[in-house]
Amino acid sequence: MQPPDPPSAGRAEVRIVAAYPEAARQVAEVLRRCFDGTEQRSYPAGADGGTRLHLIVDTAHTAEPPRSWLVASRSSGQDPTQTDEV
Template sequence: MDPAENETPLPQAGHAEVRIVAATPEAARAVAEVVRRCFAGTEQRSYPLPGGGTRLHLTVDTETIAGPVRSWLATSRASTGTGPHAEEF
């Protein structure tokens, strides 16, 4: 992980930073589209990964409903075993 990413300030209250890592830009965009159906968000930013692949970043507004799926997300419970991957902080 890039040390500079650890120094990234937290997003403002009610917002979340989403990072998607995929083998192709198309796969990353498809996942971002699903996220944007649930939450209002900013324009995505994508970066190539060393050795291939794409990392896509977007900021979502968790307080603004972007579609009907939002109500399900608001009432669902977190799955067990969720949490950061070993390489995430």
Template sequence: MESLEPPSAGNVDVRLVASSPEAARRVAEILRRCFASTEQRSYPVGTAPGGTRLHLTVDTDRAAEPARSWLVTSRSSGDGHRQTDEV
């Protein structure tokens, strides 16, 4: 089981689940254009062929535009609730 400990300050662990490795890589590439990040790690998921789970960590303290301006103006909802399908 994966640790549910939060990452270090300024970092966000991102978990993507996609129907194909290519779809997951496209989203990871967009995140890398906005934030410094670790190397992605991918794993097969589900019983359907091609399903992929991709993990990477992004550094929000080293954000590029447009993410930097979005982070400055965004605010947390503060409710702290998980969606029902979250692990």
């Protein structure tokens, strides 16, 4: 069996395998926030159950403006302040 042909330049094929479909969809959603991509395809992930998602992402074009790690890690304001914070 021959390996599949790689995607064209600037694109990456992503395969997500998870025990539950919702977990796989959540990971795909995070990738879609970072990169433009194709519609995902879903398949069963074997005899033990689970889900396998395939999607192609465009690594040359971001889907949302990039955010620094500091901005991305900030609280939404809904979390209560810890008592030991100054």
